[in-house]
Amino acid sequence: MSRRTIAALAAAAATAIAAGGGVSQAQAQDVKIGLILPYTGPGAVLSPEMDKAIDLYQKLNAAQIKPYKFTIIKRDSKLPNGAAAKVDAQELVTQEKVDVLAGWIYSPDAIASAPVVNAAKRLAVIMNAGTSFITNLSPYFVRTSFTLWQSSYVMGDQAAKYMHAKTAVVAYTDYPPGKDALAGFKTAFEKAGGKVIDAIPAGGPEATPDFTPFFQRAKDEHPDVLFVFVPAGDQATAVVKTYNALGMRAAGTKLIGTGDIVPDDLLQGMGEAAVGLITVHHYNADLDNPQNKAFVAAWKKAYGPDSTPNFTSVGAWDGMAAINHAVHATHGKIDDGAAAVKSLEGWKFNSPQGPIEIDPQTRDIIMNEYLDEVVKGSDGKLHEKVLVTVHNVKDQCKMLGIGPCAQKK
Numbered sequence: 001m002s003r004r005t006i007a008a009l010a011a012a013a014a015t016a017i018a019a020g021g022g023v024s025q026a027q028a029q030d031v032k033i034g035l036i037l038p039y040t041g042p043g044a045v046l047s048p049e050m051d052k053a054i055d056l057y058q059k060l061n062a063a064q065i066k067p068y069k070f071t072i073i074k075r076d077s078k079l080p081n082g083a084a085a086k087v088d089a090q091e092l093v094t095q096e097k098v099d100v101l102a103g104w105i106y107s108p109d110a111i112a113s114a115p116v117v118n119a120a121k122r123l124a125v126i127m128n129a130g131t132s133f134i135t136n137l138s139p140y141f142v143r144t145s146f147t148l149w150q151s152s153y154v155m156g157d158q159a160a161k162y163m164h165a166k167t168a169v170v171a172y173t174d175y176p177p178g179k180d181a182l183a184g185f186k187t188a189f190e191k192a193g194g195k196v197i198d199a200i201p202a203g204g205p206e207a208t209p210d211f212t213p214f215f216q217r218a219k220d221e222h223p224d225v226l227f228v229f230v231p232a233g234d235q236a237t238a239v240v241k242t243y244n245a246l247g248m249r250a251a252g253t254k255l256i257g258t259g260d261i262v263p264d265d266l267l268q269g270m271g272e273a274a275v276g277l278i279t280v281h282h283y284n285a286d287l288d289n290p291q292n293k294a295f296v297a298a299w300k301k302a303y304g305p306d307s308t309p310n311f312t313s314v315g316a317w318d319g320m321a322a323i324n325h326a327v328h329a330t331h332g333k334i335d336d337g338a339a340a341v342k343s344l345e346g347w348k349f350n351s352p353q354g355p356i357e358i359d360p361q362t363r364d365i366i367m368n369e370y371l372d373e374v375v376k377g378s379d380g381k382l383h384e385k386v387l388v389t390v391h392n393v394k395d396q397c398k399m400l401g402i403g404p405c406a407q408k409k
């Protein structure tokens, strides 16, 4: 070891001790993050959007991360059925000895990982999975993404109040977040005077189904709106295509949904068929705030002018900011899961999506929801125009204490 290295190590150790850490320099410096994402299967189109955000966060925030260093250890969760994700979590904890777990695009993967998270007693940051009750399965889960109850509840309310819809048909991917989307939408829509006249399970998350029979059934029922939730990715493009091919707009039924059906990275590829779609989400790449302007500009500089971050990117970005907060707040002892979680309860951050906070009661995210319309801009490109902003939305499933959301661990 050179004299310069020894001096640098001593200085870093002194900084850690001065910061109240008292941990060894090696512990303080290197934070191992085990990242569970689907690099194969239907989620393979989504995980690069999160990986890019994780890389960009580290590049743009190097000074804020110091004196720590993040090492990301990736594992493929494969098909969205939880089997591989659970093994991933076990390996990351027992073999790689990670300090923190993170990732999870699909809810079944986070649900299956919960017992491992509980046994490991490590902070586990959910960067996408949106089924409400997941955070009740372990006190170590903190969610920086969203819940379907947040977007769907606001969409149900706005469909009645802003769009003046009286009747709706719901089509949803038949797995936990889809069931939440149905419940959230129906609860708010019917409370505001609307009626859900049919609810159609439309395939699972493993493969993109042919939506034609499901949407034809909806068309025949002549609702004012067809509310759809599918996991973002190829399924979203297929939804917009099928709605258009069946001529449902001309037949008087508007397509509405959670923002999962119009992810920003796929929007331009959807073409004219997407113009006029109304959705509710916590993020779109056109949001007009200083954090988002800087985020999108840095993204385009790093990944090319035609590359656009989507809501999964922002869940990962905010997740990295949360981990960075926790590592500093615990003076490097982020492997103390209880202390790491405690440091995040009530944590506030200026995200590209707007101001966010981790709800100290539920460890879910509190954030704005935006009612958006897809419009064609003067640049010839498709954009999201914000029609209504609903501030500081909490997970409504837990607020209302519905079903599995009623039990808190």
Ligand code: PHB
Residues within 6 Å of the ligand: 105, 106, 107, 108, 128, 129, 130, 131, 177, 230, 231, 232, 260
């Ligand atoms: C989920 O499985 O929780 C999930 C996946 C993709 C989405 C939203 C939710 O777009």
